[in-house]
Structures are given as C-alpha cells and as structure tokens.
Amino acid sequence: MIPGTFDYHRPATVEDAVGLLSRLGEEANILAGGHSLIPLMKTRLASPEHLVDLSGIGNLKGISVEGGDVIIGAMTTQHELINSDELARHLPIIAETSRLIADPQIRYKGTFGGNVANGDPGNDMPALMMCLGASYSVTGPDGSREIAARDFYQGAYFTSLEHGEILTAVRIPIPSPDHGYAYEKLKRKVGDYATAAAAVVITMEGGKCTSASIGLTNVSETPLWASEAASMLVGTSLDKASVDAAVAAAEAITEPASDMRGPAEYRTKMAGVMMRRALERAQSRAKG
Amino acid sequence: MAKSHIELTINGKKVEALVEPRTLLIHFLREQQNLTGAHIGCDTGHCGACTVEMDDMSVKSCMTFAVQANGASITTIEGMANPDGTLSALQEGFRMMHGLQCGYCTPGMILRAHRLLKENPAPTEDEIRNGIAGNLCRCTGYVNIVKAIQYAAAKINGTPFQEAAE
Numbered sequence: 109m110i111p112g113t114f115d116y117h118r119p120a121t122v123e124d125a126v127g128l129l130s131r132l133g134e135e136a137n138i139l140a141g142g143h144s145l146i147p148l149m150k151t152r153l154a155s156p157e158h159l160v161d162l163s164g165i166g167n168l169k170g171i172s173v174e175g176g177d178v179i180i181g182a183m184t185t186q187h188e189l190i191n192s193d194e195l196a197r198h199l200p201i202i203a204e205t206s207r208l209i210a211d212p213q214i215r216y217k218g219t220f221g222g223n224v225a226n227g228d229p230g231n232d233m234p235a236l237m238m239c240l241g242a243s244y245s246v247t248g249p250d251g252s253r254e255i256a257a258r259d260f261y262q263g264a265y266f267t268s269l270e271h272g273e274i275l276t277a278v279r280i281p282i283p284s285p286d287h288g289y290a291y292e293k294l295k296r297k298v299g300d301y302a303t304a305a306a307a308v309v310i311t312m313e314g315g316k317c318t319s320a321s322i323g324l325t326n327v328s329e330t331p332l333w334a335s336e337a338a339s340m341l342v343g344t345s346l347d348k349a350s351v352d353a354a355v356a357a358a359e360a361i362t363e364p365a366s367d368m369r370g371p372a373e374y375r376t377k378m379a380g381v382m383m384r385r386a387l388e389r390a391q392s393r394a395k396g
Numbered sequence: 397m398a399k400s401h402i403e404l405t406i407n408g409k410k411v412e413a414l415v416e417p418r419t420l421l422i423h424f425l426r427e428q429q430n431l432t433g434a435h436i437g438c439d440t441g442h443c444g445a446c447t448v449e450m451d452d453m454s455v456k457s458c459m460t461f462a463v464q465a466n467g468a469s470i471t472t473i474e475g476m477a478n479p480d481g482t483l484s485a486l487q488e489g490f491r492m493m494h495g496l497q498c499g500y501c502t503p504g505m506i507l508r509a510h511r512l513l514k515e516n517p518a519p520t521e522d523e524i525r526n527g528i529a530g531n532l533c534r535c536t537g538y539v540n541i542v543k544a545i546q547y548a549a550a551k552i553n554g555t556p557f558q559e560a561a562e
Contacts, residue, residue, distance in 0.1 A: 109441050114461050116400055116417035139464075146459050147441055149418075159417070161464065187453070199427070211530025213444060213508070216453035298529040299442060 111149035114156055118164040122247050122276055125160055128247045129272045134160045135367065137272060139163075140183060140222035144216050146261025168221070168276060173196060178280045186210075191222060198282045200288040205236050208293045208305075216304060225258070225275040227265040227330075230301030234261060235331035239307040242280040248273035250329070261330035272344030287311050288394025290386040293325070294378050296369065302326040303369040304378035305357075308386035310341070312394040317341050322386075327362040327379045334358040346391055355380040402466040406431070407475025411442050415462045421455075422446045424462035424470060432475035433503045437532070444531030444554040447504035458531070472502035477511065485548040486510060495544030497535035505531050509545045518549055 117132075119125040123239050137147060137156035140163075148154035164169055168183035171192050178198055180189070186206040189195060195202045209232050210218060223233040224244065237244075237257035244255045249272055257278075261267050269275060278356035283289075293305035305325035313319045320338040325331055344350035364375035399414040415424055418513050425431045425448070435458055437445030446458040449471035450489060462540050466480060476484050489495060495504045505528060511525040516532035519527060525538070533541060543559060 109425075110420070113418055115398060115418065116461070116509075118463075142461070142464070143441065146461070151437070162463065179528055212458045212512075212527060213447055213454045213530040214441065216455060332530075338530045350438070 109150035112152060112155040115158045116161065117158060120164050120166075122165055122168070122274060125162060125165065125171045125245055125274055126249055128158075129159050129274070132160070134271055136160055137254060138159065140219040141185065141214075142373055143210070143216040144222065144226055144228060145219050146378055156251065162178070162221075162274070173282070174279075176282050178282055180220055180278045180280070182219060182225070182275050182277055186215035186218045186220065186223070187212075190215065197209075198238070199280060199344045201236065201291055201307065202241075204289070205232050205291040205293075205307065208232060208295075214299070215262055220278065221275050224260075224278060225262065225267065225269060227263075227267045229261075229264050229327045229329055229331060230300065231331075232291070232293065232305060232325055232337045235305065236326040237278065237280070237305040237334075238322075238331055238333040239309055239321045239323030240280050240283070241321070242278050246273045246277050246279040247276050247281065251274070252276075254279070258333050283309055284311050286395040288390035290393070291390035292359070292382040292386040292389070301369075304362075304364070304375050304382050306379065306382040307385045308383065308390045310346075311396065312346075312391065313396045314345045315345050317344055317383045322358060322383060324330065324358065324362065324379050324383070327375055329363070329366040332361055336361075339385070341387075346387065349388060351384060355384055360381050369388075398436045400463045400466070402463060404465050404467060405469040407471055413462075417461060417463050420455035421448070421450075421460040421462045421465050421470075424465075425457060425470075425506065429529070431472050431474050434507075435500055435503060437504075438502065442509060443501070443504075444528075445501050445504045447507045447531060449507050449511060450510070452514075454508045454530075471507065471510075473506060478505060485551040486513070486545070488551065489544035489547035490541075493544040493547050494539050495536065495541045500537075501531060501533045505533065505541055509548065513549055513552065517553055518555075519545070521546070 135157035139159040139161040140367045170181045187231045189206040191202045223231045230231045242257045294303045302325045307323040320341040322334040337354040340354040359380045362376045364372045366372045435445040437443035441459040451468045
C-alpha cells in the first residue's frame with residue numbers, strides 16, 4: 109500500500125512549523141511519530157498534500173521538572189517516557205501506561221504529543237492526562253495558549269486544537285509523593301486499543317481516601333474524567349459499598365460503541381471492572 | 397511533487413538517493429537498495445517482518461517514510477553477520493535452536509532481538525517475550541525463537557546456555 113503524493117517539510121523551529129501550516133492551509137498535516145497517520149495515508153483514508161515533520165525541532169523533546177510540575181515535550185517518545193528517571197520518581201503511572209501502548213517498535217517512534225493531540229478515543233494518554241489534571245501548551249499563528257486536558261476533547265478526532273496550532277508540551281502537576289496510582293487496560297492482544305481502561309490516582313490518610321481522580325479510556329467518543337465517581341470515594345475507606353457506588357457512577361457516564369471489541373453493555377461493565385482493579389492496586393500503593 | 401535528497405548510512409555504508417516523499421523506508425530498502433532481507437508482511441504495522449534498526453531504535457520500516465530516515469544509520473539483516481562473514485550470535489542462535497520454520501519473520505525477529513539485547517543483555521524469558529511482542533511468527537509458536545535469543549544472550553555474555561526444560 110502506497111500513500112498518495114505529498115510534499116515533505118521539516119522545519120527547525122516551532123515558529124517555522126506554525127508559519128508553514130498557516131501558509132499551506134488545510135491540506136497540510138503535522139507528522140510526529142507517524143504511526144497513526146501513515147496507516148491512514150496508506151489506506152488513503154488521509155491524503156494530505158503536505159506533511160510538516162516536527163522531528164527536526166530539537167526543543168520539542170525532553171522531560172523536565174519546573175516548580176511543582178513535570179513538563180513533557182510533545183515529541184518525546186513512549187520509549188523515552190518508559191525510561192525516564194524523572195517520571196519514575198514523580199509520575200510512575202506514565203511509564204505504566206506507556207508500556208501498554210502498542211508494541212516495542214511503535215513505542216520508539218510514537219510520541220506523547222501525538223497520542224494526546226490526535227483525538228483518537230482509543231489512545232491511552234488522554235484519559236490519564238484528564239485524571240492527572242494536565243494542561244497542554246499550544247502554539248499557533250496568534251501566539252501560545254494553555255488548554256486543560258479536561259476541556260480539550262470534544263468528540264472522536266475532534267479537539268480544541270485549531271488547524272495551524274501545534275501542541276508543543278504537556279504540563280502535569282506532580283501528585284503527592286504518597287499517592288497511589290494504577291492504569292488498568294483490558295485488550296484482546298498486544299498492540300490493541302483498549303476494550304476499556306481506567307486510570308486512577310488517589311491519596312489516603314489514616315485509612316481514609318483524601319483525594320481521588322479517575323479517567324476512562326475508549327468507552328465514549330472522548331476520554332472521560334469520572335469526577336462524580338471519584339468524589340464519591342473521598343472520605344471513605346474504599347469499602348465495598350463505596351466502591352460499588354462509585355463504579356456504578358462511572359459506568360453510568362460511559363457510552364461505548366458496540367464493535368469488534370464487544371457489545372456496548374460489555375464494554376461499560378469492563379470499564380467498571382478496570383476501575384475497580386485500578387482502585388485496588390492504587391490503594392495498595394498509596395502510603396498513608 | 398518534488399523528490400527529496402536523502403543521505404543515510406545503511407549497514408555501515410554511506411548512501412545518497414533521491415526519493416519521493418511518499419516512498420516508505422521498506423520500499424526504499426528493497427527496491428532502490430536491493431536489500432530484500434527485511435520483508436513486507438502485513439503492510440499495516442502489526443507483524444514486524446519489516447523491522448530494521450534505525451539510530452538505536454527498532455523501527456517498522458513499512459510505517460516510516462524514507463525521508464524520515466534522512467541522516468540516520470540503518471542496519472538490516474544484510475548487515476548482521478560478523479565482519480569476517482561468520483554468523484553473529486543471534487543468527488547462530490536461530491540456526492542452532494531451530495528458531496525459524498518458513499523464515500519470513502526471521503529478519504525482523506533478529507533485528508528486534510538485536511536491539512533488545514543491546515538494551516537488556518540478560519533478559520528473562522518474560523522480558524524476551526514482551527520484547528518481541530511486536531513481531532508475529534505464524535509457524536513456530538515462539539518457543540524456539542525465545543530459546544534462540546537466550547542462546548545468543550549467553551554467547552554474547554560468555555555464560556553457559558542451558559536449554560529450559562520443556
């Protein structure tokens with residue numbers, strides 16, 4: 109399978125990339141790792157006339173700590189997330205989630221920015237970014253702005269990103285060092301998107317849950333932040349009755365499609381099961 | 397559409413070429429460079445038969461444009477033998493442990509295993525299986541592929557290779 113013809117551009121700065129995108133218009137696409145876009149181009153579901161490759165822009169890569177936040181450059185690969193000491197120290201859930209994305213080869217090329225920005229509801233990072241309260245730094249022809257992950261996803265492949273804007277970095281507040289976390293993903297095989305998946309971050313004190321945040325993957329047109337379910341857990345000991353009620357609340361906001369991964373009812377239930385398992389594992393990891 | 401000029405290193409040799417931007421790396425290697433070792437299996441990024449080494453990464457060359465490899469160093473199965481022409485430890489492992497039947501997945505398996513052992517010289521069986529999770533084999537059931545990689549790791553590390561009990 110051979111993609112349609114296109115012109116290739118490899119700018120060296122974000123400003124040049126933004127300039128190219130606004131000059132070339134709607135027929136230009138951004139190329140990051142390419143592992144979502146290139147398959148679409150090979151099957152001619154996408155036929156951009158121009159590709160603007162971001163791999164030549166040095167400052168889009170890397171992981172740093174700034175105050176109480178971790179900043180991850182958009183072109184940082186999943187492989188680099190898995191091997192980052194900074195993330196292992198502050199946000200181990202990111203490596204845990206990255207290991208469940210695709211397969212080793214794809215993780216060398218697949219980028220963090222591409223995963224959060226392309227709007228595929230099957231991607232794993234968006235629900236995790238909603239869970240962690242991340243924000244996205246975006247640069248376009250009119251300058252830069254920050255968009256909260258929780259406001260970013262509008263529909264399948266439809267986000268708050270305007271054409272011509274580039275997501276350059278993700279800013280994630282570092283959770284308390286005592287936090288417990290887990291990402292649980294049900295998939296049919298290695299490399300598959302989730303049938304359902306759940307990201308959970310909690311803190312505990314004296315046996316009581318003091319904060320909770322929950323994200324759900326691939327059980328709606330967008331990733332979901334299950335804020336009501338999470339708030340039902342705060343103040344409880346994560347006893348069975350409280351967890352049952354919170355799981356029911358999370359299941360209630362899902363709206364999965366029936367597809368080859370199973371009927372909608374099944375995928376809703378699996379979202380609940382993933383959330384329950386993630387909560388158990390997060391609780392076992394939480395200190396306090 | 398304008399062709400792009402690329403310069404890269406393939407199996408230690410400098411190469412310059414003009415490519416259409418839409419040319420996939422696998423097609424460039426097979427059709428322009430006559431390096432037919434890397435295979436096109438599924439052509440959709442699932443099977444890993446097209447895996448090559450690119451700048452310390454295992455890459456599916458059917459999912460990468462040749463222009464993306466501009467400036468890169470590429471190794472294919474044609475560059476895997478020892479400089480004196482003898483089989484490298486991985487190639488020997490696949491031969492000794494019967495790590496192939498039809499052989500179609502083998503170049504991708506060996507290139508992937510090559511990177512895996514560079515990053516993790518003494519992997520457990522579980523780490524090997526996870527490490528080759530992006531490479532499909534429809535003949536062997538993977539048992540002998542895992543043994544082949546264990547054989548190579550032992551040979552590279554100078555430790556005795558003990559075949560696991562069935």
